[in-house]
Amino acid sequence: MSEMIKLSVFRYDPEKDDKPFMQAYEVPLSGSGMKLLDALNYIKWKLDGTLTYRRSCGEGVCGSDGLNINGINGLACITPIAGLKQPIHVRPLPGMEVIRDLVVDMDHFFDQYRQIQPWLKTTTPVPEHERLQTPGQRAELDGQYECILCGCCTTSCPSWWWNGDRFLGPATLLQANRWIVDSRDEAMGERLDQLEDAFRLYRCHQIMNCMEACPKDLNPTAAIDNIKRKILARKS
Amino acid sequence: MNNVGKMKQRPLSPRLSIYRWQATMLASVVHRASGLVLVLFVPLYLWLLHGMTGSPEDFVQAQSWLHSELGKLSLWLAGIALFFHFCNGLRFLSIDAGWCESRQMMRLSARIVIALTLVIALILGILL
Numbered sequence: 001m002s003e004m005i006k007l008s009v010f011r012y013d014p015e016k017d018d019k020p021f022m023q024a025y026e027v028p029l030s031g032s033g034m035k036l037l038d039a040l041n042y043i044k045w046k047l048d049g050t051l052t053y054r055r056s057c058g059e060g061v062c063g064s065d066g067l068n069i070n071g072i073n074g075l076a077c078i079t080p081i082a083g084l085k086q087p088i089h090v091r092p093l094p095g096m097e098v099i100r101d102l103v104v105d106m107d108h109f110f111d112q113y114r115q116i117q118p119w120l121k122t123t124t125p126v127p128e129h130e131r132l133q134t135p136g137q138r139a140e141l142d143g144q145y146e147c148i149l150c151g152c153c154t155t156s157c158p159s160w161w162w163n164g165d166r167f168l169g170p171a172t173l174l175q176a177n178r179w180i181v182d183s184r185d186e187a188m189g190e191r192l193d194q195l196e197d198a199f200r201l202y203r204c205h206q207i208m209n210c211m212e213a214c215p216k217d218l219n220p221t222a223a224i225d226n227i228k229r230k231i232l233a234r235k236s
Numbered sequence: 237m238n239n240v241g242k243m244k245q246r247p248l249s250p251r252l253s254i255y256r257w258q259a260t261m262l263a264s265v266v267h268r269a270s271g272l273v274l275v276l277f278v279p280l281y282l283w284l285l286h287g288m289t290g291s292p293e294d295f296v297q298a299q300s301w302l303h304s305e306l307g308k309l310s311l312w313l314a315g316i317a318l319f320f321h322f323c324n325g326l327r328f329l330s331i332d333a334g335w336c337e338s339r340q341m342m343r344l345s346a347r348i349v350i351a352l353t354l355v356i357a358l359i360l361g362i363l364l
Contacts, residue, residue: 012247020247068249071256094251104249158261161251205268206328208260208346211339222337229334 003029005039006087009051012098020098024087036088037065037076040102053102060215063150066093067102073152073213093155095164109151112168116176116194121187137183144178144223146216147171153210153220159203167203168195170210170220177223180230192231201227263346267324270317277314308364315360320353 004026012020025047027039037055044051053076054064060078067076068091070084081088096104122131154160154169168176176195179185195201201224210220255261287298301307327345330336336345 010249014244014246020249068254071254072258089254091254092249094249094255096249097246098249099246105246155251156255158252158255205264206260206331207264208342209255209258211342212258212260217339219337219339219342221331221342225332225334225337228332 005029005081007039007043008087008089009040009043009102010091010098011051011101013050013100022089029081032082034081035077036067036069036079036081036084036090039081039088040065040076040090051102052100061148063148066150066152066155066215068092068094068155073156075150075152075215078215093151095155095161104155106151108164109154109169109171110149112172113149113175115168116172116179116191117187118175118179120179120182120185121190122184123186131184133183140181140183141178143218144174144181147174147178147218148216149175150215152213152215153218156209156213158207158209159205163199163203166199168200170204170224173201173204173227174218174220174223177227180227188230189234192227192234195227196231201231258343259346259350260342263324263327263349266320266350267328270321270324273313273317274321277310277317280310312357312360312364316353316357319356320349323349323352 005028007025007027008022009025010020011017011023025043027042027047030038030042037058040051040053040055044053053067055077056062056064058077060075063075065076066073068089069076069079070089073093076090090102092098092102092104096106099105120131149171151171153174154164154171157170159167160169173195176191180188180191185191204221204224206221208221211218211222214220284298284302287294289295302311327336327349331342331345336342
């Protein structure tokens, strides 16, 4: 018989349960490369079909399976079982409204993303060919464009837990910075105007949970600091 | 949904109670707490100054309070709060300025500041 992995999974069915509870499961270890998502899939397919969670690509690209794993946010599909202390506590992303089990309401998160107008804004006429960048200008986007909007950082941020209605949160601010540092974008002033606000930007208190949680090894805290410096630079 | 009318309030997923503490998170929270301790120490300090400069009897009284357990504890707390707040403040300023902004340096600097504060707390505890 193969080695068994112990899990404790957050459960909540709005049609049956008054409040959420943790349910224990045991899943056989399927190999050294087994990821947490494999264990959740095993539960759903073999043990309990009612377990509900989001997943899609299974390789850390789509950002669907952001979860709180043993107290830290991460993607189930790229989190190896091997490094996790058992029983593995699997909960939904923190500070979110739970729709069912591990599925949370992401509407507000994506609405905040929309607020920063995440597209290239230009005023100059469209050139005959594409808008070119030097290799150096392109390199500015490294560490910014890789964000997959999984929500692991934003939902790890205590400032966002308590002021999420007004504070934009690390993911949205990292994305805002992505357009601010883009040499082709011509709306930096407008973008900074929108962000210069005691709540939207300045609720960041350098807690840095976002940086620790990011499954793509990005650094939203540094991106937020860069926006602050841009705002400071245009004042002096 | 067929029971929209009966839809109940969705529960909030657990957050602070379950989130695992990181060195950077601890450094940020303790920065706020130590700032509060320092502000609260100001009235205590003024009260002590007032007491010490009033009359010789008041001076003796204030001095004996300072050497009591509670007085020593206050000094110890204010001392470590000052040390931590100063060091972590420099850390925050440097990160704001764009130095030590890599993920590794953010982590390492938090650990260094916390470790130094623990050492200072120990030394101060022995000295007082």
